[in-house]
Amino acid sequence: MEGAAASAATGALQPVVEKLTALLGDEHERFKPTRGEIELLAQELDAIKAFLIEKSEVEDPGEEDRLWMKDVRELSYDIEDSLDEFMLHAGDKSAKPDGFMEKIRSLLENTKSCHRIAKEIEDLKKKAIDAAERNQRYSAGDQPVASAYIASVDPRALAMFEDVTKLIGIDGPNGELIRLLEKDETGDGSAQQQTRVISIVGSGGTGKTTLAHQVYQKLEGRYNHRAFLSVSRNPDIKGILRTILYEVVRQKDFEAVIKGDYVSRVDGEDQLVTKIREYLTGKRYFILLDDIWDVQTWNSIKDIFPMTSCGSKIITTTCTNDVAQECCRSSTNGHIYNITPLSMADSTQLFYRRLFNPEEKCPSHLEEISGQILEKCAGLPLAITAISGLLSSKKKTKEKWDRVKKLIGCGLERNSSDEVMSKILSLSYFDLPLHLKACLLYLSIFPKYYTIGKQNLIRRWIGEGFIHEQNGISAAYDLGERCFNDLINRSLIQPAGRDKFFEVNSCRVHDTVFDFIVSKAIEENFVTLIGEPGVNPIAGNKVRRLSIQNDGEIPSELVLSSVRSLNVFGGNMEIPSLLEFRLLHVLAFEDCKQLKDDHLADVGNLLHLRHLRLNHANAVTKLPEATAELKHLGTLEVHGHDTLMEIPAAICQVGRLECLVTLVVTDDYAVLPDKIVDMKALRVLEGVSVYRQSINFIRRLGELTDLRKLGMIFVNSYADEEWEEKYEEIVSSIYKLTKANLDSLHIYTLNEPPELLDNLSKEHPDPLGLRELVIEGDAVSGLAAWWGLLVNLQKLLFCADESVSEEDVETLRSLP
Incomplete structure (x- = not known):
């Protein structure tokens, strides 16, 4: 894809090559001492980039190749970090050189600087050649041509998601679940006072979470105290208890129960259990605990629930019968609900609905191969949506579909549902064009089950450099919107909301797809997650993109000097000092009520910042004057603010700022400084x-x-x-x-x-x-x-x- 500056496969090689090429294009003789070294380094990296692109199309490149690819990606980030450091040290603040070339010229004005950059480039070239020598098989093959953009969301993709809901949800055969929950809402007797526990059990991909979430959405309005969270494998029990506490406590009781934003951090598990149980006693509550993997986890949580409490409800989902039985044993009013795979008739309906228009029938030459593919999907709705999304990007020929069937693998229908899903998702991922791989992996920075706004996501992609701004942010946004639509059409993300014109304006990631994305992103050191249950930073990895969520705390041994993207979700974790993040391109705070003015005081030091987002950061009263020093800032977003926020008049000095959003949700509206009208790029x-x-x-x-x-x-x-x-x-x-x-x-x-x-x-x-x-x-x-x-x-x-x-x-x- 033209303009896909950074990618999951090639790391930062593309922007590095572009910056080195810019040096070679300089007409001044002052680059003569280093020109040869720069040219060799650029050529070496360009050849490596071509090989990485070729290897990225291979689903299983082998352990030796995989390690080498990771080393080269890390090297590309290190080289860009070095170039960015040149830019940081080169700028004479009084002269204010503008742009990469101007800063390099400023740096080379004195001999000492010239020798230093020459030595750095020689060292970088040596590292690149060393990396190449560890794998002699790279060659300058042609870059695969990305599949044509799809300008809009395919209505058949939207219809398919609706059909999944009807087949497995409230409006379909499994509507029995909601009737079971409502069974004891009328009449008298002791059962009415017993907490109702329903455990949904079924294999991965059958739609447990989809069903449970729909029921939760339908009934949550009846309960003043409710919580929905994912438990997952290897959970942080204390973190889960803290999350439940924050969700079930009503706003009017918040200070009395929690007694400050950070008090629950020092509470142990037993204290948290007692605090939640005491608060819920005598109250009507509704809790959904998704994806419980073992009995021990349930036993660590169950004591928070009073079991005689005015008709309260608990739903759990699990893949194992042992867990379901243990959950229901906690109450005399428990019920196990088995969710089953789709029938072949329903599977076929779902499959055809995605691939053919309502007036179309499946061509006779594709009927047999369709049946064979559906047999491999084993009635799993997620597998059917994923494989049909992949086929939607292919020509409707027997040869193309037969190739996909063979890639899925032989005998897959006899494997476990987890193996079926893993294979199909892996196939869908490696079928993506290069630019979409990075866009998809980036979704791993958001918390599980998070509703992701389309505009927010696209502007982040642009800030990260996945989509080039060659023709400005507006043109880049259009490209980003096509990427977003393409991921929906491939059924890798799900539409979550519509705007006033009924167009998709937000998305969610299915929990199974999310787990796959997180696994792949961590394997490639694409992101580092702090606070995601069961996910721990890998020792020794350099942190490139950091996401802090679920009250996570940054380990003291984590090296943050190379972080280029910092994303903080939630109001209960400590805000790290921005002085540790000099190379940031993206800085985003989501629902951070603890964020205050002093936390942003050092934002002026983030000289490479392209995207700044403050969403529901209500304690921030003003943007620092130093924001005007961010020459690369392209997007500034301030959303959901309930007090007036002061925006510095000097912001007009940010010549590249094309998007300024100050959406305010109360009767107090931001007053913009007059000088904003000097921002002609807006x-x-x-x-x-x-x-x-x-x-x-x-x-x-x-x-x-x-x-x-x-x-x-x-x-x-x-x-x-x-x-x-x-x-x-x-x-x-x-x-x-x-x-x-x-x-x-x-x-x-x-x-x-x-x-x-x-x-x-x-x-x-x-x-x-x-x-x-x-x-x-x-x-x-x-x-x-x-x-x-x-x-x-x-x-x-x-x-x-x-x-x-x-x-x-x-x-x-x-x-x-």
Whole structure:
């Protein structure tokens, strides 16, 4: 894929080769002492890169090759770290050299620096040649051509996920489960007061988690105290108990029960068990414990549950009957629910629904091979979705499908479900184009069962360098969206939510697929996970991408100097010092209520930072002034903030910043500094509270002619004596932007007179280039007058909480 700068297979070789090539292209004689060494190093790495790409297509390259590939990937990161260190030390802050070449020139101004870089390059070349000599078989083969992009999500893929739900879930044969849970909700007798325990047992891939999660979603609203978490193999019992405690305690009881964010850290397991049990006594609760592997784990947890408690419910899932029996033995009101594989008829329906349109039938030449493939899937819904997702990217020929069948393996239908799933997921992974491998493995940084926003994920991919920004973030985002859609179409990720236009805007990863991704990512040292149950950092590995979750604590022996991506999930772990992460490209905090201003004080030292995200970091009151020193920052996201956050005016100095998102969810809306309108590279700007901004800001907003998406908020209570002038200026700015490059306009109004659209159409009656228009509020009108101007409109959402004029109603009725 053009522009896939970094990848799972080749590490950082591509960006390293590009940086070295940039050095060779310099016209000045000052590079003459090192030019030959740089050229040899670039050639050596380019040849190695071609071999790595070739080997990445092999499912099992052999232990010797696998170790060599890992060594070369690690070397590529080390080389890029060295180049980045040059950049860090080269910059004279007073002169502020801009860009890689300028910083290198600054570095070479003195002889000492010149000799140092020459020695470093000689050392790096020697390391590359040593790596090559350990494996003499690399050759400069052609890079495989990535499969064509699929521009949108295939409706058949979405329909297939719905069908899985119906076949194994509430609306299908296994709807019996929810009736079992509701069985004791009416009538009288002692059973009504007993906690109901249902243990779902079945082999891997049969849909236990899907079924349990659906039931949980349907019933959770009936319970004030609830928790859903994955236990998994080799669990951290204390961590699980802490998670349950934080989930079941209601907000109003939080301080009294937990007594501070970090108190539960010092509690032992027995103390936590007692604390949870005492809190739940006499209360109605609903707990889902997914993926319990052994009896000992259940026995370590079970005492937190009072078994006579107002009709409470516990669901567990497991692969073993012994665990299911032990879970149900804890209550006189227990029941084992066996989930069975799909019948061949249901398997065929699911398979065909993904691969053929509703009006199509399976071609006769594919019927026999389809049956043979389905036999290997053994009625496992996940296996069927994965293999049909793989086949969806192939031509519908007997030869292509027969090759896939042979790759699955002979006699697989007689193997365990875990072996079936492992083989099919491995086949699906190695069938991916190079760029999609990295995008898929990156999902391992998120906690299990996490709902991942599409925009969040794509912007992270761009920040990580998996998708090149050669033509700007907007173009890169379009490529990222195609990668996202491709992974859905291949059934490797599942759609989780839809936006206002019913397009997929978030995803989840099936727990079995997630386990596979984590295993592969750790094997290739792609990520390091702290706090994921059963996963421990491998001693001696350099940390490249770090994810901290589930109250995880960074081991003191972990070396953090090479981390390029730091991702923190949750509000109960300590925030590490940013001084330890000088080479960061991506910094993201998700739901970190403990994050405060002083934790971000050193962000100005992260000179390579491309992506900064603060999501529900409510204790942060301002971004540091030093944020303006981040010359490579392309995306700044601030989401879900319930207080005003101060954004420094100097942020306009970040010339590459193309996406600034300040979505706020309460009545307090961020005031953006006037100088933001000097950021001519800006492509996305959301959360602009018009009446809180200065007239100068609103007037100059129309100068951001590269803006692609604009979100505005009109709140009448914020209107001051200048509101009429602001109103006129925003109408003028909207017109200028729509005549330039603005594609998407979102308007939200609250207690606002509904004349905005009327005024825009009257004052500027020329056609507008918008492709997407969202208008929401208590009273909006003027669509009829505006409609004739929207000649390129593709998406429209018009939502009024109160009245809509008859004229607008007629306009909406006339839409094709």
